[in-house]
Amino acid sequence: MSTKSVAPFQFPGQKSFYSGKVRDVYNINNKHLVMVASDRISAFDHILPKPIPFKGQVLNQIAAKFLAATSDIVPNWIESVPDPSVAIGKLCETYKVEMVIRGYLSGHAWREYKAGKRIICGVAMPDGMKENDRFPTPIITPATKAEEGHDEDISREEIIKQGIVPESEYIQLENYTRALFQRGTEMAADKGLILVDTKYEFGKIGDTIYLIDEIHTPDSSRYFYADGYQERQDRGEKQKQLSKEFVREWLIENGFQGLDGQTMPEMPDSFVTEVSERYIELYEHITGDQFVKADISNVSKRIEENVLAALAKL
Missing domain, CATH: 3.30.200.20 (Phosphorylase Kinase; domain 1)
Structure with missing residues (x-):
């Protein structure tokens, strides 16, 4: 846009x-x-x-x-x-995919799960999970980068099959994504936070892959407060978030979700x-x-x- x-x-x-x-x-x-x-x-x-x-x-x-x-x-x-x-x-x-990695069942993944889906971007999600539960292992759910409108979910197999990213390079992107998420998780834990999910974008010059754009910001990532996380899960309560989710919530409360016919509310x-x-x-x-x-x-x-x-x- x-x-x-x-x-x-x-x-x-x-x-x-x-x-x-x-x-x-x-x-x-x-x-x-x-x-x-x-x-x-x-x-x-x-x-x-x-x-x-x-x-x-x-x-x-x-x-x-x-x-x-x-x-x-x-x-x-x-x-x-x-x-x-x-x-x-x-x-x-720029590679035409965003590498989305999720440590917890939140946001888009939860909405898909709640609708009955157990596979997202070709990755299986275990049965019996609740919103914001931790995945046994973080899952990578890539998305195509759209010039206009919404990014679209895509599987690893489709990325390789369509030639969007060569297989050897895609494997390297996955390895980088997991290592970056692990580092981000450790840095968040040091501040009493949980890095829930995030996205990374990559580019290339010659044969060298580079991490580009922004990482681990509140616009590209979701954080929970670690203190009280498990207690809130056990009680079925909402998690305390550190993200721009509160802006979306304010818009929803004021009748706006970006749908046709809706008017953007005036921000005082x-x-x-x-x-x-x-x-x-x-x-x-x-x-x-x-x-x-x-x-x-x-x-x-x-x-x-x-x-x-x-x-x-x-």
Whole structure:
């Protein structure tokens, strides 16, 4: 889903521009990407009308931290983080699948399970599970990357059969995905959290596979609080989540799930402030670091100056 046709910035060597739901992406000389994390927020495949202050900074800095913490597992695309809301890195040829991995029966997998399905993306799910139960072993449920609309579930067999990813490379993507999820799980546990499910995206330069985009952020991952998890499961209660699920819940309560004929509710300023505060809380809990608000008196000028200085060093 593209949100802008005109690029907010014109950087030296800029070949193309793409605006996604959250990020604005600039191709520099077909070698590098400048990725600006905006304060836009999306839910149900719709961009909400009001930006969330500091959200872009939160996502960018969480992703940068986790990419640095997993670079021993797989090389990643990032070369520098010149601004609180910007990452610059390698332009890779992107694999057309998202590697979704699930440690628990939640979200989309639970909805499929509740509907009676016991196989998702060609992977069997055990009988007798409840929502948010832990899988015996994390399962990988890939999805095709859609240019427009929803991503679609796909099995490992179909990915290989359709030639979307060669078999030897797909096996490597699976191995990376499991290793990354294990590292993310350990880092979350250290902060009293459970990494429930997440997604990874990969690209390639020559014969080298790179981890790209963002990882382990509240927009790409679901976290539970570890404290009280089992007690809540035993009582059949909802789990305490650390994700943007609360935004979806607010929209549902106000009659919006992105369906035809539904009108996006007006977000009061008090709710926008609450969402901003929740994202900052997420940052501090997930990273263990204190969040330092960037100067937002002139965000465009700040980003432009920082990116130009970084590009001059490439």
